[in-house]
Amino acid sequence: MTARPVAVVRATAMRWVLGGVIASLLVTVMAPCFLSSLRVYEWSPELDGYVLKEGYVHRKRDEGWASTRYGPYGFASVARLGGSDASTVMIWGDSYVEAHQVDDEQKTVCQVNNALSEQGLPQFRAVAVGRACWSVADYYFKIPQYEKLVDPVCHFIVLAEYGLNDLCPDGETFVSEPALQFVRRSLVDSRRSAVIAGLHRWGLSDMLLAPWKAVRTVLVSGRNIRFSLGPRKEADEPTAGSGCRLLASESEPNAVIESWSYALERLKARSSRPIVLVLVPEVPRLERGAVCLVDPQSEWRRRLARLCTAEGVGCIDMTATLVNDYRATGKFSRGFHNGKPDSGHLNARGHWLLSRQICAYLDEHKDTLLKTNYALHAD
Amino acid sequence: MLFTQIEYFIFFGIVLAALLITRSHCVRKRLLLLASYYFYAYWDWRFLFLIVLSTCVDYFVALGLARTSRPSRRKLLLVTSVTCNLGILGFFKYFNFFVQSLEPIFGVFGLHYGTLNIVLPIGISFYTFQTLSYTIDVYRGRLEPCRNAFDFALFVAFFPQLVAGPIVRASEFLPQLESNVRLSWYGTFLGFRQFTIGLFKKVFIADHLALFVDYVFDNAGAFDGVSTWCATLAYGLQIFCDFSGYSDMAIGTARIMGYHLPTNFRSPYLAVSMTDFWRRWHISLSTWLRDYLYIPLGGNRKGRTRTYVNIFITMLLGGLWHGASWTFVFWGALHGAALVVEKWLGSMKRTATLSHLPGIVGWLATMLFLFTTWVFFRAVSFRQAFLMLRQMYGFSGGVRWYYPFVLATLVLAIAGHALAATNVVSLRQLAHNRLVTPVVLFSMWWLVLVFPAEGFNPFVYFQF
Structure with a gap:
């Protein structure tokens, strides 16, 4: 490098440091408008797990553009739990029930409650318990704690992610080797959560969001770092027992039915309340330039419905509702303008359709549901 | 290795540090050549031989062109280079395309050829054109052949432009290798x-x-x-x-x-x-x-x-x-x-x-x-x-x-x-x-x- 006078070097360095500071400030201030917020969890002794902090407002920006306000015990869109004589119905699910993509009033749970009032069914009120990446094993472990808390009369379990995979062994929370078994896990990293909670308490979680994301990008990029010569080895095949593989192949129908049977048996053993599976297939969707109204998993769904009947578990199949709605309105039940327009999470219309189906079920079974007194299961 | 990958930033940091601490101009160029070959082999080491082959062919063809003034021999040398370069490019990039395109014609005569499972070597279109331009320029007498094989190899494989250009002319790049390039703040x-x-x-x-x-x-x-x-x-x-x-x-x-x-x-x-x-x-x-x-x-x-x-x-x-x-x-x-x-x-x-x-x-x-x-x-x-x-x-x-x-x-x-x-x-x-x-x-x-x-x-x- 060529030598330069000290004064010039100092002035240049100052200019670049100042420029860096100004750029950092600009991005730090602007970025939170376009970034989803960091989830702020708190420990709940009653639920023996982490829940989203009461009063926390989650901002979603990368798919949909919405805010979700959290109430007590991590219930979304619920200001308070007590003070109502209505019987509670619980809606369980993963990110489809968490529904960060739509505003509170558009979420299934709010639409169910509104519809119940409108339809003259004030005997019921709904609460939703959903968290991204949850699956059937998580519902199994959490049902008793939530039953103690809200004493529901019914559990709706929404299965909307990749068809029916949530009911199949995933090798992580639902293992198939050596035998079918649910495995308890925590999706929340306690140290990370403590840091974010601390930042939130000091009002810094938004201020530090951009640096947080930048560090995360570097860490994620560094995760698969490689310096060996190519070619890169092909990614490993899906592990045995994964839901995707099982459902993709028709060769092992018994294995699928066995796993479903196991899951339903375990859920039933966990709760004396009626359990209703709500199947939300990925129709309609775009496929090679055409709107596809046929669910490739329709045969599996029929088998599951038959199994539910045999096991005494309720089952709502949304296929016809979704297809008919598309035919009538031309609108997709999934997708957003800043995601994909036809697939991904449920949009406001998808939540509305789901809420109508749940209300219809409640209306049809209200007598049975309201007459039964359930004993709480021992944990 | 993509310019946007973290590996590239580490790789480039090491190369730059090595250039900074190396005083010898000649050693710097060898370092750059080594780094360029590593950069390419990072994608697939098996195709490195194609670059080396292309480099060798054009290096020797150019030297041969400088030694002879007989038009027929010069033409033969040029044809050798063009055939070799375009042959490699044609095989790896266009073989399946032509087989598929001609299939209906072959089919009339009852001939059926299958396609081959060919991986397209990254950057082949770019470095082939680069080496071709060098040989043609030497043939036309617009450029003196490069006598230093390592310099020529670096011209072909210089890692910043190796896989997607710009297509650099030898007349633009080789003179830079002859002078002692100095890094500057500006x-x-x-x-x-x-x-x-x-x-x-x-x-x-x-x-x-x-x-x-x-x-x-x-x-x-x-x-x-x-x-x-x-x-x-x-x-x-x-x-x-x-x-x-x-x-x-x-x-x-x-x-x-x-x-x-x-x-x-x-x-x-x-x-x-x-x-x-x-x-x-x-x-x-x-x-x-x-x-x-x-x-x-x-x-x-x-x-x-x-x-x-x-x-x-x-x-x-x-x-x-x-x-x-x-x-x-x-x-x-x-x-x-x-x-x-x-x-x-x-x-x-x-x-x-x-x-x-x-x-x-x-x-x-x-x-x-x-x-x-x-x-x-x-x-x-x-x-x-x-x-x-x-x-x-x-x-x-x-x-x-x-x-x-x-x-x-x-x-x-x-x-x-x-x-x-x-x-x-x-x-x-x-x-x-x-x-x-x-x-x-x-x-x-x-x-x-x-x-x-x-x-x-x-x-x-x-x-x-």
Whole structure:
């Protein structure tokens, strides 16, 4: 490098440091408008797990553009739990029930409650318990704690992610080797959560969001770092027992039915309340330039419905509702303008359709549901 | 190794540190050659032999050309080089294409040949053209052959431009290897500035636009006219940001190390005619095609009709260079036809020549043609291309998808072009002694890190 006078070097360095500071400030201030917020969890002794902090407002920006306000015990869109004589119905699910993509009033749970009032069914009120990446094993472990808390009369379990995979062994929370078994896990990293909670308490979680994301990008990029010569080895095949593989192949129908049977048996053993599976297939969707109204998993769904009947578990199949709605309105039940327009999470219309189906079920079974007194299961 | 990967930053940091601590000019060049071979082998070490083979053939052919003045021997040597280079390129890039294309003809005679499972060696189109230009220049007597095998190998494999250009001429690069290149603060600044702008264009703009563009093209015919137009415009912007972003990063990297690579883009979307466009877009390729294809074909020296034929053939082969597919050939043919029409109108001395039209009209006509033809460039089949065009020009109904990022980027791009056209905004404003420069450059780095596009996003031109 060529030598330069000290004064010039100092002035240049100052200019670049100042420029860096100004750029950092600009991005730090602007970025939170376009970034989803960091989830702020708190420990709940009653639920023996982490829940989203009461009063926390989650901002979603990368798919949909919405805010979700959290109430007590991590219930979304619920200001308070007590003070109502209505019987509670619980809606369980993963990110489809968490529904960060739509505003509170558009979420299934709010639409169910509104519809119940409108339809003259004030005997019921709904609460939703959903968290991204949850699956059937998580519902199994959490049902008793939530039953103690809200004493529901019914559990709706929404299965909307990749068809029916949530009911199949995933090798992580639902293992198939050596035998079918649910495995308890925590999706929340306690140290990370403590840091974010601390930042939130000091009002810094938004201020530090951009640096947080930048560090995360570097860490994620560094995760698969490689310096060996190519070619890169092909990614490993899906592990045995994964839901995707099982459902993709028709060769092992018994294995699928066995796993479903196991899951339903375990859920039933966990709760004396009626359990209703709500199947939300990925129709309609775009496929090679055409709107596809046929669910490739329709045969599996029929088998599951038959199994539910045999096991005494309720089952709502949304296929016809979704297809008919598309035919009538031309609108997709999934997708957003800043995601994909036809697939991904449920949009406001998808939540509305789901809420109508749940209300219809409640209306049809209200007598049975309201007459039964359930004993709480021992944990 | 992509310029956008963390591995590249570590690799480049090590190379730069090694260059800084090495005093010997000769050792520096060996280091760079070693680094370049590693850079290529990182993708697939098995194809390194192709570069070495191409290097050896052209190195010895050039030396042979210098030793003999007999025209027949010189011609034989040139043919050897051309056959070898184009043979490698033809086999790896076009073998399956030709077999598939000729299958109906073979079928008539009861012959059925299967295709081969051939992996396209990355960057082969670029370094083949580079070595070819060297041999042809030596053959024409415009260039002295390089006596130093290592220098020549470095010219072929210099890592910043190895896999996607710019296509560097030996006359531009070899003299730089003879002089003792010195790293300077100002050169580092210029390189950093250009690299940052390229990185921003690729990661923040092109990769995000790709999410939208890919989905609309994959579902061609399903979206309404406005959404399909948005996708086509977005693709034009995506490929510009992707490719010029790569070129910027390549030029910037080389500049930091003290080497100069030629400019590859000059605001191509400000072109007011197709002729003007090809003077601004992928300049290293268009000048290569002019010097080593169009002019040897006769250029404009053999009459008007022959000129038109030469232009058309050049563009047709230019299209084929981009990829082994009839959609690329058709795209080249359309551009060739447009250039012929412009030339014809110009020769008729009509005022209707695009370049003689009022600026805005010429620009609009050029852009309309350009973006329409991008559809063929991007589509994987003619069916897909025509479905896109049907939606665009038929303004047919369909799914409406107005992706906010895409709309905002298109509006900003148009505004940016308007400002650039009036010289209100230019790179000169990002001078080394202005405070705005680090603010803009650091902001770009921040945005790249805070808003990365999901998934693995190789450069579009890697497939060529």
